Amino acid sequence: MTTLAEYRSSRELLSNLTLRELRSKYKRSFLGWAWSLLNPLANTLVYTVVFGVLFGAKPPNGGPSHLKVYALYLLCALLPWNFFQASVMSSVGGLIGNGNLIKKTYFPRELLPASAVGAALVSHLIEMGLLLVVLLCFGDYWSLEWILMTLVLILLVSVFGLGAGLLFSVLNVYFRDIEHFLGIFFLLWIYATPIVYPPTVLAGHHLPGTHIAALTVLQVNPMTEMASMFRQTMFYGGPPDPWALLYFALWAFGLLCLGLVVFGRLEGRLAEEL
C-alpha cells in the first residue's frame, strides 16, 4: 500500500537518478556521448571481420526487406543484447557504488537498479534509432507496424533486465562474487545465443553423444527468442513469432517478479551490509 504511493512519488526521483547516471557516465571525456556509439561499432567491426569475413557467416534469406548485410544482421540482435547486459551489469555495480546514498538517505532502493536500466535504455534507444535509419537506407521496406513492435520488444528486454538487475544487485551486496561471476556468465551466454552467428549454422547438429538437436536446446534460452524477434521486426521487416513473444514475455515478467521479491526481502539490511 505505502510502496505503491511511494513509487508514484518516486517517479521524479527515478528520472533524476537516471539523468545523474547518464550525465556522470561520460563526464570529462572528450568524446562524451559518442563513446556510447563507438563501443558497439567497434564490436560490430570485430565480429564482422571474424565471423562475417573469415568464417563467412551469412544472414539467412527471408522477409520483405531483402537485406543481405551481415553487419546489420548482427547489430539487430547485438544492440538489444548489449542493452540487456549493460542494464544488469550497471545495476549490479550500482548498489555498491551508491553505498553512501543508501547509508545516509532514504528512498525506495529499487530505484537504483531501475535508474541503471533507465540510463541504459536511453543509450539503447539512440543506438536503435540510428540503426533504424541505416536499415531504412539499405532495405526496401517500410512498415510502421513492425517498428512499433520493436518498441514493445525493447520494453520486454527492459523488464527482463530490470528483473535480473534487481535480483543480482541485491545478491551482490551479500556475495560480492556475483559481479565477477556475471562477467564470465555473459561471455558464455552470448555464444550460447545466436547473436554473432545465425541459428541456421546449428541446423543438423546434435549435442555430442545424444540425439538431441542443438537447435532445440538453443530454443530454451530466452535470449534466442529475443534475438530472432528483433531480427524479424527490424532486419526482415516481418512479424515476430507469437509463441516466441509469449515465451520471452513470460521469462521477462517472471524474472521481474522474482527480482522484486528477493530485493524486497533483502533490502532491509542494505545499509548495514554496504
Place this chain on the structure above:
Amino acid sequence: MADTAVLAEHVSKKFRLMKERNNSLKAAIMRGRRVVAEDFWAVRDVSFEVPTGETFGLIGENGSGKSTMLKCLTRILRPETGRIEVRGKVSSLLELGSGFHPELSGRENVFLNGAILGLSQKELRRRFDTIVDYAGIGQFIDEPVKNYSSGMYVRLGFSVAINVDPEVLLVDEVLAVGDEGFQRKCNEKFADMKAEGRTIILVSHAMSSVQNMCDRVAWFEHGQLRELGNTREVIEHYTGSVDVERGVDDSGHPRWGSGEARVNGVELLGGDGLPVDRLTSGSPATVRLRYEMHEPIAQPVFACYVTTVNGQPVSAPNTRASGCVPDKLDGSGHVDIHLDEVRLLPGTYELTPVISDITMMKVFDHRQNVLRFDVERGATGEEWGVTTLSPRWEIVPEG
C-alpha cells in the same frame, strides 16, 4: 495521538558482528548453516513519543545507540522489532551533502538531492534561487561540486535539506561541522523552524546546543533508554553520570568523552618555566596539559578552549589547526602551548582542555572549565574587550 509527530514503540535493532567478514560464496558455503555471526543489540526496546512542534534531543555516549535510533526513524535501517510511525514530510540531515555526486554541478546536485528528499521538480525550480542564495554559493553553482570547498559543500547540503520544508526534521551532529558563521546560521534556522511549529529530532554531543534548543531529551545508554524528560534535568544527570562513571573529576566540573585518552591536569607556567597561578598580559607564558593514553591513539588532537567567566568564547588553539598532530601517541606525557606573549586583557578566564580524534568529532576527554585563572595588567594599557591585537601605532600628518 492526533498531534503525535513521531512515535516509537518497543523498537529494537540488532547488528550482526561477523567474526570474519567475508562476503563470498565460498565462505558462505564453507560455513554452511553454522552461524558465525554474533548479535549486538544497538537499540533495545526503546519507546517514545514526540508531539508535533517539539524539539527532541537524543543524547548519550558514543555507541549508545542514539544514531542507530535516528537511522531507524529515517527508515535507512529497519528495526528487528517494534513499530515506528513518522507523520508528515520528513527531511533528514545525517551527513550534509551525502547525496552529492562529485562530478556533477551544484545545480544538478540540488535537483537530485531535493528529489531524494521528496521535493517535486516544479517546487525545486521555484525554490532554486532561495536554496543557492541561502548557501551563498553564487556563481559556483554550475561548477562540479568536487571543486567546492568543504564549507560550500556542507552549506549547499544544508540549504537543500531545510528548504524542503519538512514537517519533521531529523538531524545528526550537523551542528558540529562548518565554521562559526555557518553554525550560527544553522542555529537561527532551527530556531525559525521551531517557531513555525515543526518537529525536530536532534542527535548531539554538544550539550550547550541541546540545552538551548531541545524541549525534551532522551538519554541513551547501551542501546536502552536510560532517562527521558525535561532537558535540563536529563543533561544534568547525564553529565553527572559520565563524571561518576569515570570517577575522576573531583572538582565538580562537567566532563565527558569516551575515555581512551585523558587530560589529567592543566598547569600555567610563567616565562621562566616555573608554575604560576596567574598570567600577566603581554608577558610570555606556557599552558601545560598533562595527558594519559590508555591505549595507542592515532592522530590525537589537543585543544584548549579559552572563555571568559561569562562563557564568552575567546580562542581555541588546537594542535590540528597548528599542524602539530603526532601519528600515534601512547602512555603519558604533557603538551605545552607556548605563548610568546599573553594577549588576553586583564580579567578572569576559564580553560577547557579537550582530547579528540583527528576529526574532532569523537571526543576522548572534555573537561569543561577545569581551570579558572586571572590575567593581570601588564605591558598593554588596553582595557576594552578580551584581547589585544598588539598594535603598533603610527601617526603620519600629511601636508
